Amino acid sequence: MSKISRDDVANLARLARIEMTPAELDHLSSELSVILDAVARVQEVAGKDVPPTSHPLPITNVFRADENRPSLTPEQALSGAPAQEEQRFKVPQILGEE
């Protein structure tokens, strides 16, 4: 039985940048333990000799010609912004005070 503690979930939520209520943390830690037990089955057949597949198509790099093409105007690109100023996305403070 995988055991995901409440602290584990709190840490994952912090990494994923999602605030969570104590109730959500409790609920998710018990749910995730059950789900992880179910999905851990993949380990039964994933032998060392089996290569991984990350993608159904065997493609590596896909390039196009380096030519200018029409794109969004600044107004269009900013049209969904929660806040903007001087044709830029206006965001809350990123760095600390010091």
Place this chain on the structure above:
Amino acid sequence: MIYEKNATEMATALEKGEISAVELTRAHLDRIAAVDGEVKAFLYVDNEGALAQARDVDQRRKSGEKLSPLAGVPLALKDVMVQQGVPTTCGSKMLEGWRPPYDSTVVSRLKAAGVIILGKTNMDEFAMGSSTENSAYFPTHNPWDLTRIPGGSGGGSSASLAAFEAPLAIGTDTGGSIRQPAAVTGTVGVKPTYGGVSRYGLVAFSSSLDQAGPCARNVLDAAYLHEVIGGYDPMDSTSISAPIPPVVAAAKNASVKGMKIGVIKELQGDGYQAGVLKRFNESLEELAKLGAEIVEVSCPNFEYALAAYYLIAPSECSSNLARFDAMRYGIRVGEGSAEEVMNATREVGFGKEVKRRIILGTYALSSGYYDAYYGSAQKVRTLISRDFENAFTKADVLVSPTAPTTAFKIGEKSNDPIAMYLNDIATIPTNLAGVCGISIPSGLAEEDGLPAGFQIMAGAMKDDRLYQVGAALEVALNSKWGAPILSKAPKLGAK
């Protein structure tokens, strides 16, 4: 009524001048106004946009322009596909009020073909779910029984077809979100080969699995829509640079004589509803009568597909959904530092299932667990592709029931994620391998009188085979029932 016709019949009426695109669009908008209060398939109805598009098609037809086969036929668009200026939410509060500044490639191609986009259909939030109950707005109701789910994540699209609100719809299928809704609503849904339809402008859930495809009330209509939206697109680096398989010709050919049809041993039996299996076996008999050879094939690793999927899809989603950071578009909640705003916004903007999957994916990708979970799942993906390769040496197409059960009650499984995930047990393998699949109605299950689905799978870029076998079975079953299965659905809006 005109809205009960198939898309190809509507197209013929338009071409002959028996009806104008404006009249046809109005008939559908009226139908939506009459029944969508009960069905709730649409998140947004674009009355003015649809009529403007229809006027343009009528104009072009009048001026003698040669139009595409579906010009003037209305369509319902899943809300995960961006359309310039039209609200696109993905069923999430995160994108409430957002109007995209560009068209997805699928939308550009629909517009170029003169297909009329009626509006945006409801879905599980960010396409995560099998019942459309995870929509942040409201659940959609199955037109066969309004107390039941219409499948998911594309339940709005499937319900709009079954409720005769639109003859065509666009869905997206990451683990079954086109095919399972089709199965439980008695409609047709196709997941094309991965890379067969552009993902440009499709809001990403799990990029190595997501695939848009056509939904319709019959196989030929789906084929026409497939030819409109499919084909190479330089804007999607995973788009396959090859001609679209000849799906319309295949749907018209509709013959299975001499074909080998492989029944997947592992996708039946325990967990499948008896009435669903009965209709599945009857369908096999019909195919045998038409001259197909039925063989049994084994795909021993399919039993691990669900587990692999619920590691791969959440892992990719935890990365893809990082874009919803409250900085460039979507809602912004709270005050303080960028990180505090991000945390607060994602708490409010994402629903329960989306959070569950982001946290699961974050766990599966974290150092120390990566090899055991995500790494192992990637290996299972290889084994599943090998099972398909093997099976396709023994059969031209593979078949199974689409979903293990008919539509369940709204609320019945919403507190049991594992039970909910089992809905996709038969559809997930095709996504993992990047091959193609279709669901067509196999009849009504005896126990509950609700539609069951028959799934046909074919190898990569062999999409034409889905249509060839699907159309042949459709003809046989329609003649057995005396009419298409949807004609047996209860009449809506009668009160």
